[in-house]
Amino acid sequence: MTEFFTTLIDPSITFLRYALIAGLLASVAFGVIGSYVVVKRITYMAGAIAHCVLGGIGAALFFSQRYGLGWLTPMTGAVIAALAAAIIIGLVSIHAQEREDSVISALWVSGMAAGIMFMAKTPGYIDPMSYLFGNILMISLQDLWVILALDICVVTLGILFYNKMLAVCFDEEFARLRGVHTKFYFLLLLCLTALTIVLMIRIVGIVLVIALFSLPAAVAGHYSSRLWQMMAISTLLSMFYVVAGLAVSYGPNLPSGATIVMIAGISYLLTMAGKMLRRKHN
Amino acid sequence: MSSATLTPVNLNPLTDTVTEPILTFDNVSFAFDSMEVLSDVSFTAQPHESICVVGPNGGGKSTLVKLILGLLEPGRGTITVLGTDPVRARPKIGYMPQYLHHDQRFPVSVLDVARMGRLSGHLLGFYSRKDKQITMTALDEMGVADLAKRPFGALSGGQRQRVLIARALACKPELLLLDEPTANVDPAVENQFLEILHDLAAKITVITVTHDLGFVSQLVDRVICVNRYVKIHPTSEITGEIIQDMYGGDLKMVRHDHCCSEQGHAHD
Structure with a gap:
């Protein structure tokens, strides 16, 4: 643990500081958007969007190598793929409700498959594992700026439309009858979800990112009676998981994304167990 | 075709004699x-009337409500709500849904829920102080103002129902549409509901949908029976027999020949 702190303040080693800053920044978006996703019960849609991101990353790697497109970074590919997946899933969900889950799983797997195929055909060695499960060594200063910009954008929109989003999550039909453009807000929520996912991909990866959507909000749900409280508590929890995960994983050289998620999972189980014990006592 | 709405135009809105339905x-x-749920339904509701819609499950009550709200479009015929088409009339309708498919643990306070009645189509929806005032008045009217800060999920069925009516009232509606307001309420509370609805009907038009036969009482002015076809009765004519007939009970006293009696205005 002391090794973690000495490395953190070592001016010659930047990656751990970057990872920590990125994680803390992303936690705010995860707290706000994750709470919406959990109360609206669309974590499976978030899962599909996250997996589609691999397709975007793979395509970005492939095309940037092949055609020398310097601007097409994996991060850009991830943002484009995530937004595209969010809009497709949203439109399918609005217009063809009965086939929703089939379409979502089709996107889920084909997004991943496309990513793996693109990566295989990209010259040079690419480790899909670092995208699937995160790799804090890969965070650059440029990534940090992108994360900061996306974070500000997502959190601002999430807070600005709080009342509308709350109504859409709670009772969509009533909101529509009040003249709220519920389809627009639903699509907006999915797009914000997509951008939030991109924020954490470097740290916890595509596969594990859903854990940071659902677990902090699920724990926070036990201690909050209003949505904004849930957002605040899950932001703090998410920050705690990131710091604790990085600190615990650093010394024994454990994969940091997996450690963060494992700590979140344990804290969720403890909350549930505590709740059950309390119920038994009463 | 259906867009050609023929509304009776009231040229002098100040005269009481010519009120627009x-x-x-x-x-x-x-x-x-291909399954017809409602057939050739014609009726009108006048301002400040209290109307009860009854009928068996699957008889078309919910469809009728959805048509009034413009959530469904009629295959044939025209619906005029508050002088316009249902979708445009929405801001003036206060609606209480029958089921609320919500998670018991949804983190939302009573005030949060009731305040949704103040929502509008504006892009940025922050609630003003006036919105809060209107919401609190509505909660007060339903006798649940003291619960405003409580989590909505922690309320009893009857309290929740009151909050949802308060939410509908917070819309400042000209027409209040209540779908099964006594669905989750025990009989003692039900009587209180009847009184509340009676008071409300003095101020605005109230349409209550119910499968609850006890609801059809002297408190409402007219009863609309829906079972694919619609029959209308002034309450004075409503007897248990009619209702039982509607529901396929033992008694077979058919009184539906009263339909659209003196109150059934024929426009144009």
């Missing part, structure tokens, strides 16, 4: 695929 169904039919 709140709600007009003109030969409305509706079918899900």
Whole structure:
């Protein structure tokens, strides 16, 4: 643990500081958007969007190598793929409700498959594992700026439309009858979800990112009676998981994304167990 | 075709004698695929009337409500709500849904829920102080103002129902549409509901949908029976027999020949 702190303040080693800053920044978006996703019960849609991101990353790697497109970074590919997946899933969900889950799983797997195929055909060695499960060594200063910009954008929109989003999550039909453009807000929520996912991909990866959507909000749900409280508590929890995960994983050289998620999972189980014990006592 | 709405134009809105109906169904039919749910339904509702819609499950009550709200479009016929088409009339309708498919643990306070009645189509929806005031008045009217800060999920069925009516009232509606307001309420609370609805009907038009036969009482002015066809009765004519007939009970006293009696205005 002391090794973690000495490395953190070592001016010659930047990656751990970057990872920590990125994680803390992303936690705010995860707290706000994750709470919406959990109360609206669309974590499976978030899962599909996250997996589609691999397709975007793979395509970005492939095309940037092949055609020398310097601007097409994996991060850009991830943002484009995530937004595209969010809009497709949203439109399918609005217009063809009965086939929703089939379409979502089709996107889920084909997004991943496309990513793996693109990566295989990209010259040079690419480790899909670092995208699937995160790799804090890969965070650059440029990534940090992108994360900061996306974070500000997502959190601002999430807070600005709080009342509308709350109504859409709670009772969509009533909101529509009040003249709220519920389809627009639903699509907006999915797009914000997509951008939030991109924020954490470097740290916890595509596969594990859903854990940071659902677990902090699920724990926070036990201690909050209003949505904004849930957002605040899950932001703090998410920050705690990131710091604790990085600190615990650093010394024994454990994969940091997996450690963060494992700590979140344990804290969720403890909350549930505590709740059950309390119920038994009463 | 259906866009050609024929509304009676009231040139002098100040005269009491010519009041525009709140709600007009003109030969409305509706079918899900090939199954007709409502056939040739025509009726009108006047301002400050208290109307009860009854009928068996699957008889078309919910369809009728959805048509009034513009959530469904009629296959044939025209519906006029508050002088315009249902979708445009929405801001002036206060609606309490029958089921709320919500998670018991949804983190939302009573005030949060009731305040949704103040929502509008504006892009940025922050609630003003006036919105809060209107919401609190509505909660007060339903006798649940002291619960405003409580989590909505922690309320009893009856309290929740009151909050949802308060939410509908917070819309400042001209027409209050209540779908099964006594669905989750025990009989003692039900009587309180009847009184509340009676008081409300003095101020605005109230349409209550119910499968609850006890609800059809002297408290409402008119009863609309829905079982694919619609029959209308002034309450004075409503007897247990009619209702039982509607529901396929033992008694077979058919009184539906009263339909659209003196109150059934024929426009144009």
